[in-house]
Amino acid sequence: MRPCFRAAWVTAGAMLLALAGCATQRPVLYPNAKYDRVGPEIAQRDVDDCIRLAEQHGVSPSGGEKVVRSGAEGAAVGGAGGAAAGAVRGHAGESAAVGAAFGAAAAATRGAIHSGEPGSVYKGFVQRCLREKGYDVIGWK
Secondary structure, eight states: OHHHHHHHHHHHHHHHHHHOOOOOOOOOOOHHHHHHHHHHHHHHHHHHHHHHHHHHTTOOOOOOOHHHEEEEEHHHHHHHHHHHHHHTTTTTTHHHHHHHHHHHHHHHHHHHHHSOOOOHHHHHHHHHHHHHTEEEEEEEE
């Protein structure tokens, strides 16, 4: 295995492992009367309860599949680009593999960055639950 090919796979793997730990966003609560009355610890426990309720009803943040789909798309585009560049230089197969690895890593990075953004149904479910408990959600972070 040529050094640049090995480096491409190591880079792609390292990026994917680093991004696997990206956290999902959580609601940010406005310090209204309810929040002031119960305090931050109880408020965060209520947020956790609403998140758990959403998941119990089959509503999930839906982040992971975006990373996988983006990585697969990037591998296809990178592989095609690498093959085209390699065909000109006479190393189509190796260039396609390197291009696929870098394409997958770049696309997976982009997907992972956006995977922490919960879907609108999930946000709506959690926000309604918190509103019914007396909280005011001002955003997600």
